[in-house]
Amino acid sequence: MSLFKDASESTLIENAKTDPEAFGELYERHVDKIYNYIYYRVSNRDDAEDLAARTFFQALDKIDSYEHRGAPFSAWLYRIAHNLVANWHRQQSRRKSVPLENLTLVSTRTPNPGNAAEERETQEELLDAVRRLADDRQQLLILKYVERLPNAEIGRLMGRTESSIKSLYHRTLLSLRDDLQERDIA
Amino acid sequence: MKPQPAEEALNNYYEMLASQGEAKAALIETDPSHSEETTSLFSVARLLWETMVPVKPSEEFRQGLQAGLVAEAERRRVQRALGIELERKASRPSWIVPVAALGTASLVGVYAFWRFTRSPAPEEQALAA
Numbered sequence: 001m002s003l004f005k006d007a008s009e010s011t012l013i014e015n016a017k018t019d020p021e022a023f024g025e026l027y028e029r030h031v032d033k034i035y036n037y038i039y040y041r042v043s044n045r046d047d048a049e050d051l052a053a054r055t056f057f058q059a060l061d062k063i064d065s066y067e068h069r070g071a072p073f074s075a076w077l078y079r080i081a082h083n084l085v086a087n088w089h090r091q092q093s094r095r096k097s098v099p100l101e102n103l104t105l106v107s108t109r110t111p112n113p114g115n116a117a118e119e120r121e122t123q124e125e126l127l128d129a130v131r132r133l134a135d136d137r138q139q140l141l142i143l144k145y146v147e148r149l150p151n152a153e154i155g156r157l158m159g160r161t162e163s164s165i166k167s168l169y170h171r172t173l174l175s176l177r178d179d180l181q182e183r184d185i186a
Numbered sequence: 187m188k189p190q191p192a193e194e195a196l197n198n199y200y201e202m203l204a205s206q207g208e209a210k211a212a213l214i215e216t217d218p219s220h221s222e223e224t225t226s227l228f229s230v231a232r233l234l235w236e237t238m239v240p241v242k243p244s245e246e247f248r249q250g251l252q253a254g255l256v257a258e259a260e261r262r263r264v265q266r267a268l269g270i271e272l273e274r275k276a277s278r279p280s281w282i283v284p285v286a287a288l289g290t291a292s293l294v295g296v297y298a299f300w301r302f303t304r305s306p307a308p309e310e311q312a313l314a315a
Contacts, residue, residue, distance in 0.1 A: 020259035027252055035243040049247050056255055060262075123237040130238075145238035148204060151197070169200075170193045173227045180230065 002028075010068045017064055027056055030074055034081050036146045041085045041138060043127070051088060055081045075157045082135065122185060129179045137172040140165065192224045199228050203235050 004012055004025040012029075015022035034055055039048040058080050066076060130141055136158065143154045151165045158165070190198065195214075202211040214220070215228045 016259075018263060020256045020263060023259045024252055024256040027255055031248060031251070032240075032242060036241055039241050040238065045243075049243060049251075052243065053251050053254075056251065057258070060255060060259055122233070126233055126237050130234075141234060141238065144200070145234050146240050148240075166193050166197055170196055170227075173196060173230050176234075177226055177230045 009073055013063070013066065013068050013073060017066075023060060023063070026059075026073070030077055031056070033074060033147055034077050037078060037139070037142050038081055038085060040127075040142050040146060041131070042088060043131070047088065051081065051084050054084055058084070071159075072156055075159070078139070078157060082139070086135070125183065125185045126176075126180065129176055129183075129185075132179060133172065133175065137168065137175070140168055140172060144169065190220075192221075192227065195220055195224050196227055196231065199231055200235075203231070208232065208235070 002021060002025050004015060004022045007015070007022070007025070012022055012026055016026050031052065035048060035052045038051045038055070039045070042048055042051065055077060059077060062080075066073075130138060133141070139158065140154060143149045143157060144151075149157070151169075152162045154160075155162045155165045160168070199211055199214050202214055211228075211232065215225060215232075220228075
């Protein structure tokens, strides 16, 4: 068992600057959420794995200069991931052909063979619409629906107040609905 | 019943989805006190709920990356420790040599000053005479 299993986040961060095992524990605590964030931003497993690996190697590079000031460590990791994803999108758009392997969608509903294909298509359209949203709106939806975080926690991660997260959520759903309606999906 | 502002209604709807599931949340969708506009947003929220589910990276990837990171952190730790040691060794002559030289020079200087400025002892004066 890791020595740092029960360590507080600030203790872990300080130790991770010099102790590889502490860094390994930090990774263990955050890898799933960072992977999820990247996965929903890039839509395929290979690139999600590559970018998640780069995120943590960059974190290792920079952890010496990281100062814990109360904001969650994951906010820092999300920022690194966000920048890497933004670069990835820039490179993809330069390459013109975007090899998007569709997400393997897992519905929370019991599958009905009759409309499974239609449902899958709707979900893919929805995810395309999510990816057309501004970065902060995509991040909000990932934190809310994938990470299932409460508004207050999302606010801490995104550097906003809880009430501004509520309004951003409202505006996000409005633009998502309009986009879907334009495409005759919702 | 006074309708809730859309922001509040949407958040309540999400809370209901998260805590009670889709069946309970459906009751909110059919509540006539909500405007058509708000109800259309409930549908989008439900679609998001059904679609944006957590995914897990493969265990092979997770463990491989962790091993790679820990090995890299260890390599850096060793390099840092060696670097400090080498720096310590490398820096030794750079300050020891000048200090030693200055120290020696000043000792020689003091002796020479003493040797040539002191007045001769009475026996030496007698011998000179």
